[in-house]
């Protein structure tokens with residue numbers, strides 16, 4: 001049961017309990033960083049609700065298989081037509097659809113992934129539905145940013161958060177021949193299976209990550225010319241920049257720990273920084289993330305960020 005979900009023992013225990021008591025809620029919010037497996041958990045939960053086998057979800061019956069393939073007639077994935085969810089997406093995909101009774105079983109499930117892309121009007125449009133859905137319906141919102149949801153939406157959801165895994169758990173989830181590459185993927189994943197898998201499987205992504213790693217390692221010795229070159233090689237693609245911020249965050253957290261312990265593979269780099277540098281760098285990362293949302297000149301902001309991320313020279 002819940003075999004394809006790694007770690008998150010408390011969450012799984014809660015869901016198993018919910019299924020075995022039959023006390024299934026009307027609206028759930030699964031939240032946590034991208035790559036932690038929210039969609040997998042939601043599908044397993046849906047399977048557990050729909051499956052008729054004694055040890056559910058059995059992963060073999062037609063309900064389970066169809067949910068896995070995302071073509072079950074009573075398990076809907078609410079889609080957005082454009083970059084964000086609009087009022088129309090919610091009206092057509094959820095509000096109008098949810099009043100139809102189940103086709104094959106006794107329940108209907110609506111899964112809405114990337115719920116952070118619901119604009120305010122769309123969220124308001126779904127309020128009444130998530131407050132009083134038909135008794136046969138369960139709605140699952142999935143999001144990597146719960147702060148993007150209105151308090152009125154949050155208050156109607158059972159919130160469940162997915163946590164990063166231990167390295168040993170990530171390692172078990174990865175398949176591959178190359179031991180060294182696998183180790184690097186586990187390190188890069190930092191408890192996130194999705195990120196580790198992507199590193200293992202997507203060569204272009206891996207090259208970009210490794211380039212960024214080299215840039216971060218070289219910061220203490222970089223002058224402005226090298227920083228400009230570094231900024232140019234990172235680029236201004238928004239998804240990549242989000243990924244970069246997360247990698248920087250993890251790099252500097254690790255570096256701070258290495259400095260405190262006085263040992264580790266990056267001790268040479270860590271000693272170049274003083275303890276006063278770290279709060280400034282974390283603030284700069286936060287600041288860049290905020291500026292990205294208002295679409296300022298990414299190239300210039302990136303250069304400023306890299307400058308801030310160098311050790312302060314007296």
Ligand SMILES: [Zn+2]
Nearest residue numbers: 051058061064
């Ligand atoms: Zn089944």
